[in-house]
Amino acid sequence: MEDDAVRERDARAYEAVHEAADFTELKRRYKNFVVPWTITFMVWYLAYVACNNWARDFMSTRVVGHINIALIFGLLQFVSTFVIAFLYGRFANRKLDPLASGLNAKYKRERRR
Incomplete structure (x- = not known):
């Protein structure tokens, strides 16, 4: 019986967070970062x-000694992965985390009701 009450309380708290304008904004910001960068990386990789x-x-084509363009492009694949990860981390810290923290606090408040 108690488990059902806990599940119902958690479901209500989740619904409250899910309906919040900040949650919609968080999803919008996330998608606006992830989708273009994913497409960019996939085009770069497929090229x-x-x-x-x-x-x-x-x-x-050799560039310097035994280093050719294929090797440079291969290394740039790793570099681009780390650059995108760095950019995402910076973006998340500035634009996503503040909203997520507020939503987390809202969820915790709703669970206590």
Whole structure:
């Protein structure tokens, strides 16, 4: 019986948070960051794969010594991943975390009712 009451209280608290304007704003901000960067990274990655498959002469062009364009592009894949992760961390700290903290506090208040 007590478990049902706890579940019902938690469900009400979740509903209150889900209906909050801040929750909608949090989702909007998240999607506005994640979707463009995901598309950008996927295009960059697929261009790398396509060049490795169909532009072998270009990719095998030596830049310095035994370092060719394919190696540089491969390393840039790692660099771009870390850059996007850094940008997301900075974005989340400034734009997402304040809203999420407020929603978390609202959830905790609603659970106590």
